[in-house]
Amino acid sequence: MLSLLHAVFVAPFLDMAGSPTFLAEVLIGGIAAGRMYSLVALGFVLIFKASGVFNFAQGVMVLFAALTLVGLIEKGLPVAVALLATVAVMVALAFGIERVVLRPLVNQPPIILFMATIGLNFFLEGFGEMIWGANVKKLDVGIPDESFKMAGILLNKLELTAAGTAAVLVAVLAVFFQRTRIGRALRAVADDHEAALSIGIPLKTIWVVVWSVAGLVAIATGIMWGAKSGVQFSLSLIALKALPVLILGGFTSVPGAIVGGLIVGTGEKLGEVYWGPLVGGAIENWFAYMLALVFLVFRPQGLFGERIIERV
Amino acid sequence: MIYREAGQFKSSYASDQAIFPIVQDRWVALALLAAAVVVPAALGSDYWLQAILIPFLIYALAALGLNILTGYAGQLSLGTGGFMAVGGYAAFKFATAFPGLNILLVFVLSGLAAAVVGLIFGIPSLRIKGFYLAVATLASQFFLIWLFNKVAWFSNYAPSGTITAPARTVFGVMVTGPNASPEARYVVAIGVALVFALLAKNLVRGRVGRAWMAIRDRDIAAEIIGVRPLRTKLLAFGISSFLCGIAGAEYVFLYLGSAETQAFDINLSFLVLFMVIIGGLGSVLGSFLGAAFIVMVPIFLANAPHALGLHMPVALQKQLELMVFGGLILFFLIVEPNGLARLWQITKEKLRLWPFPH
Numbered sequence: 001m002l003s004l005l006h007a008v009f010v011a012p013f014l015d016m017a018g019s020p021t022f023l024a025e026v027l028i029g030g031i032a033a034g035r036m037y038s039l040v041a042l043g044f045v046l047i048f049k050a051s052g053v054f055n056f057a058q059g060v061m062v063l064f065a066a067l068t069l070v071g072l073i074e075k076g077l078p079v080a081v082a083l084l085a086t087v088a089v090m091v092a093l094a095f096g097i098e099r100v101v102l103r104p105l106v107n108q109p110p111i112i113l114f115m116a117t118i119g120l121n122f123f124l125e126g127f128g129e130m131i132w133g134a135n136v137k138k139l140d141v142g143i144p145d146e147s148f149k150m151a152g153i154l155l156n157k158l159e160l161t162a163a164g165t166a167a168v169l170v171a172v173l174a175v176f177f178q179r180t181r182i183g184r185a186l187r188a189v190a191d192d193h194e195a196a197l198s199i200g201i202p203l204k205t206i207w208v209v210v211w212s213v214a215g216l217v218a219i220a221t222g223i224m225w226g227a228k229s230g231v232q233f234s235l236s237l238i239a240l241k242a243l244p245v246l247i248l249g250g251f252t253s254v255p256g257a258i259v260g261g262l263i264v265g266t267g268e269k270l271g272e273v274y275w276g277p278l279v280g281g282a283i284e285n286w287f288a289y290m291l292a293l294v295f296l297v298f299r300p301q302g303l304f305g306e307r308i309i310e311r312v
Numbered sequence: 313m314i315y316r317e318a319g320q321f322k323s324s325y326a327s328d329q330a331i332f333p334i335v336q337d338r339w340v341a342l343a344l345l346a347a348a349v350v351v352p353a354a355l356g357s358d359y360w361l362q363a364i365l366i367p368f369l370i371y372a373l374a375a376l377g378l379n380i381l382t383g384y385a386g387q388l389s390l391g392t393g394g395f396m397a398v399g400g401y402a403a404f405k406f407a408t409a410f411p412g413l414n415i416l417l418v419f420v421l422s423g424l425a426a427a428v429v430g431l432i433f434g435i436p437s438l439r440i441k442g443f444y445l446a447v448a449t450l451a452s453q454f455f456l457i458w459l460f461n462k463v464a465w466f467s468n469y470a471p472s473g474t475i476t477a478p479a480r481t482v483f484g485v486m487v488t489g490p491n492a493s494p495e496a497r498y499v500v501a502i503g504v505a506l507v508f509a510l511l512a513k514n515l516v517r518g519r520v521g522r523a524w525m526a527i528r529d530r531d532i533a534a535e536i537i538g539v540r541p542l543r544t545k546l547l548a549f550g551i552s553s554f555l556c557g558i559a560g561a562e563y564v565f566l567y568l569g570s571a572e573t574q575a576f577d578i579n580l581s582f583l584v585l586f587m588v589i590i591g592g593l594g595s596v597l598g599s600f601l602g603a604a605f606i607v608m609v610p611i612f613l614a615n616a617p618h619a620l621g622l623h624m625p626v627a628l629q630k631q632l633e634l635m636v637f638g639g640l641i642l643f644f645l646i647v648e649p650n651g652l653a654r655l656w657q658i659t660k661e662k663l664r665l666w667p668f669p670h
Binding site: 054100101104105108109110111112114115116118119120121122123124125126127129130240243244246247251282283285286289290292293296297300302 | 382388435436439440442443444447448450451453454455457458461462578582585586589593627628630631632633634635636637638639640641642645646649
């Protein structure tokens with residue numbers, strides 16, 4: 001009994017203190033994974049905030065964006081042109097989704113819209129693979145995937161660039177939401193879409209904008225993930241990992257998505273490395289969900305979510 | 313319908329509240345029931361029984377379980393696969409630990425085991441609701457699958473981690489194991505499905521069902537008029553996972569024969585959720601219609617190109633299947649968000665008056 005307590009509560013921390021550089025590397029690995037979760041979660045949050053739709057297809061949108069980009073580059077287009085074309089495709093997709101899926105389903109309960117996005121998920125998966133093929137593709141964006149040592153810690157150039165890009169993206173989004181006219185309109189729709197409609201904010205345009213922005217976030221995520229581990233079907237599975245991130249951070253909070261992603265990423269790496277061996281490993285698959293579950297029992301609205309006030 | 317119910321007067325509450333209040337409906341239902349039991353068992357081909365009817369009945373039972381939780385009590389769950397896995401593994405453990413136990417009893421016991429697990433994972437629903445709860449139930453999905461994978465005791469230390477249904481008989485007829493005939497397995501599956509469908513139907517019409525629906529429609533208001541949220545929600549979780557557990561046990565014993573944890577992964581949870589939503593949330597009949605739809609569509613899509621004389625590569629066919637499947641889900645949601653059960657209800661209303669407009 002005592003040795004078990006020791007193994008759970010003391011030994012892992014001794015390990016951490018014993019080798020701080022290893023701990024730092026684990027943490028950096030966790031942050032690298034967490035950043036991806038954050039970005040996918042960010043796409044979720046954007047759409048949930050502006051339309052109340054829980055967009056399950058965000059993961060497939062990431063895959064679709066990455067597939068399109070790689071496919072266009074393979075066709076011989078220069079990277080910049082291919083990127084622009086991909087942006088155009090994602091915006092067109094946003095228009096299509098608004099017209100075909102969202103408009104006929106307006107005012108339906110959230111669960112129906114959630115189901116619709118699962119349908120969309122299947123459709124896009126089949127469509128993307130039909131056009132671009134199902135093979136694993138290498139995405140080369142011109143950043144070398146090489147490592148170097150700094151202060152005794154192993155770092156990776158690609159990871160650093162990706163982290164920088166993510167930070168810039170989040171900053172741009174924050175400015176877009178807080179400072180621009182259309183950003184204000186988005187926040188108004190998020191608060192109360194009927195009130196927003198009544199003061200003349202065009203709901204349809206807002207939806208297209210939001211889904212386009214989520215598409216852009218999907219492109220960024222797809223590029224980073226694809227450059228690291230190739231463009232393949234498993235990309236769409238990171239969507240599932242983004243869900244506990246969402247409930248940790250709160251469905252409606254952009255900073256929550258970022259912080260939640262980093263917590264989940266580092267948490268599951270630390271758990272896997274220091275506590276995983278105790279129970280036979282591979283706890284990465286469920287650690288995030290359990291963390292989120294326990295967390296929710298104490299704080300149902302998430303870290304940064306708005307306090308839920310209910311009246312009869 | 314073609315018939316008229318004119319002249320059928322109800323003189324007691326019991327006859328007014330019957331499941332089929334119209335005499336003709338009752339006869340049609342009974343005839344259909346008899347046909348469903350006898351016809352496929354007597355002259356159905358093995359392919360039909362094995363690939364369509366048996367999975368349909370098992371999925372329908374699982375969908376019924378999820379429908380009680382999501383459709384009636386309003387608690388969105390994505391952990392169905394996990395609860396079915398509990399049923400499957402519990403049935404395996406019970407059947408191998410007590411070889412003399414009747415297999416039907418084993419199913420019920422494994423259902424109870426799943427119910428206990430469901431109760432534990434239902435506790436967070438007292439604090440959280442909606443999509444937060446849905447994500448929280450994913451924890452059960454991933455954790456349980458991991459547990460069954462990691463702890464070799466659950467598969468009796470089989471090196472491959474596969475659980476195989478042992479051969480068992482009911483009333484002298486072999487119903488599980490490799491030598492059981494599809495007919496016998498079909499009869500067991502339809503019997504179990506009917507018993508629990510009847511049970512569920514009566515549950516949701518009664519006090520318990522009304523409490524669930526009150527919680528679903530407005531939980532705070534329900535609490536104020538005296539519905540206890542703790543008891544009601546946990547009961548929904550318990551009964552729902554009981555049914556899912558039995559479905560999981562059948563899934564291994566009557567359908568797959570042997571299974572790994574892979575069989576119960578997240579896709580299964582989504583599949584059952586599809587059935588519930590396509591079939592109709594909050595409808596017992598809907599669970600069956602949804603299960604039939606989801607089982608039939610892929611088979612239809614796989615065979616349609618051959619029937620049309622088209623030859624296409626397997627990969628392309630797989631992708632087209634995904635697209636059509638996704639497209640159909642979207643189509644049905646847009647046409648009738650309340651599902652197939654609602655469509656059937658509308659048709660029935662129309663037919664009652666036909667050929668008159670009013």
